[in-house]
Amino acid sequence: MASRNFYIQLILRVIFMTLTALGLAFSVVEGWYFTSGFCLLLLLAQVYGLITFINSTNRKIAYFFDAIKNEDFTLRFPEGVTIKSFKELNQSLNRVNGLIQEVHLQLQIREQYYQEILKQASIGIMTYNEKGHILFANPTLEKLLDYTPLNHIKQLMQVDENLYHVFKNFKPFERKLFQLANEREQTQLALKSTPLTLDGQSLLLVVVQDIHKELDEKETESWVRLIRVLTHEIMNTITPIASISDSIIKYYRNNGKITPLEELEESQIRNTLKGLEVIKEQGGDLMDFVQSYRSLLHVPDPNKSIVKGKDLLEKIEVLMSARLHEGTPEFKVQCHPETLEFFIDEKQISQVLINLAKNALQSVGDIEEGRVIMVAGTDTNGNKYIDVMDNGPGITPEVMDEIFVPFFTTKSEGTGIGLSLSKRVMQLHGGTIQVRSVPNQDTVFRLTFA
Structure with a gap:
């Protein structure tokens, strides 16, 4: 904001320089060498004064930025100068300096605050x-x-x-x-x-x-869930065996004495055979239950090879299509990009995908326009994944924490180890299986590969 005083001083300096230059030229023509020398020195002084006068603003701004760079906020410019433009400039620079100093102090306070938070973080x-x-x-x-x-x-x-x-x-x-x-x-x-x-x-x-404490808590919680399910399944099998065994014993023992053969009735013998058949059947169920548990513990290490994602999903599509009939839910597969490859045990992962696809198709079986979509791709972190999505009734929050517990099932049929086996297979592959569900909208099981 240059004022009239600044321009007047500038014009006067230019006029004086012009007059001095003319005097120098005249002295040289007339041969007045002493006067010529004096005029030359005066002209040089005037040029130096003009340059200093003009550059004073630049020097102030340069000093100002140097001080800011060095975090020196003590620099103050005089505000009592006679030239109004310089006075306004000095006031503005002092005002900006104060604002920057205030911001700098606020940043220091915030930095100390954040540093303290980081130091106290758990x-x-x-x-x-x-x-x-x-x-x-x-x-x-x-x-x-x-x-x-x-x-x-x-x-x-x-x-x-x-x-x-x-x-x-x-x-x-x-x-x-x-x-x-x-x-x-x-x-x-x-x-x-x-x-x-x-x-x-x-x-x-x-x-x-x-995470040692959290792991201990999770481990204890997992054991509690597993024991609860195991107790439930075993008691369901043992209770009828104990009841039938007690009834049979009463046929052959009376008041602590063995019942003679001649006192046994034919109906008692028939009931004994029926009871033994039930005991055998329940024992077989219990053996199958134990065998399922053994299969969960003895999943073989994966025999990995490079598998094209598109080929893998197309095989699953063919297998699932054989189960579908006209009017049944829609089943589709997608692979993006089509050149996507996985380093996996194809048999194990195929079994996991078949199990997830079967569960998804069962969940949308009674839904109009039910659909199941299997998608392979890469997430924002560069990890490869396979999603199995359906628009079925979903999984309630109460059941969500239990679905991967061995032998837990909400179905009337099945052993309840399908998802547990799937989780174990993904662990052996160094990956994870996660589920997200919004009831009556969509459910997504995601297999993520490291």
């Missing part, structure tokens, strides 16, 4: 660059690893060599479990990485959590 947090230099590690992480201070991931070799290799080879968005053992205890660590970019530098943020 999970370990570490940030390191591509060269392995650790930029930040909170006290929780140092306590988990029992090592301080942490400056480079190579120091982790002194904690556990395998842990160092985990951090060294960590990929963005990767999740890993690591069991850290020392002389006193064993700690189960869950690690998750997230990429960051700070000041053009690629960093990796790793969150480390001790």
Whole structure:
């Protein structure tokens, strides 16, 4: 905001320089060498003064930005100058300097606040660059690893060599479990990485959590569920056996004495045979139940090979189509991209998909326009997956926590180990099986492969 005073001073300086230049030229023509020298020095002084006068604004702005860069907020520009434009400029610079200083203080307060949150967090947090230099590690992480201070991931070799290799080879968005053992205890660590970019530098943020307690709770909860189901199934089998056995014993023992053969009636013998047949049948059911349990425990290690996703889904489609008739639910498969490949045991995964597809078709059997869709693809993290989706009645929240428990079933038929076997197969493949359900809208079982 230049004022009239600034322009007047500028015009006057130019006029004086012009007059001095004319005087210099005239002195040279007339041969007045002393005067010529004086005019030349005066002209140079005037040029220097003009340049200084014009550049004073640039110097102030340069000083201002240098001070901001160095976080020096003590710089103040004089506001009592005679030139109005310079006065307004100085006031503006001082005002901006104050605002920046206030923002800087607020950022420092927030940074201290966030630093304190990270220090007090119940999970370990570490940030390191591509060269392995650790930029930040909170006290929780140092306590988990029992090592301080942490400056480079190579120091982790002194904690556990395998842990160092985990951090060294960590990929963005990767999740890993690591069991850290020392002389006193064993700690189960869950690690998750997230990429960051700070000041053009690629960093990796790793969150480390001790899940030993959670695993113990989950393990206990799983045992309780399994024992509850096992008790229910065994009692259903044993109760009629005990009841029938007691009835048969009463035929052959009276008041603590064995009943003589001549006192036995033909109906008692027939009932005895019928009872023994029921006992045999119940015993056979119990043997089948135990055999199902053994099959769950003895799933063979997968014999993996590269399988084209499109071919795998088309085989499942052919098998399921043979079960469908006119008017039955729709069954479709999709593979995106069509060149998608899986490194799996084809037989085991096919059995899992067949089991999920059968369950889905049964759930939409009585629904108008029922449909089951099987989709293979890649998620945002680059993991390959296969979804089995249906628009059936869905799974209620009460049942959701039980569906993967061995022998749990809501059907009148079946052993209730299909989903348990499916989960075991996915574990052996290093993957997961998850379910999401909105009752009466859609249900999705997702197989995710590492």
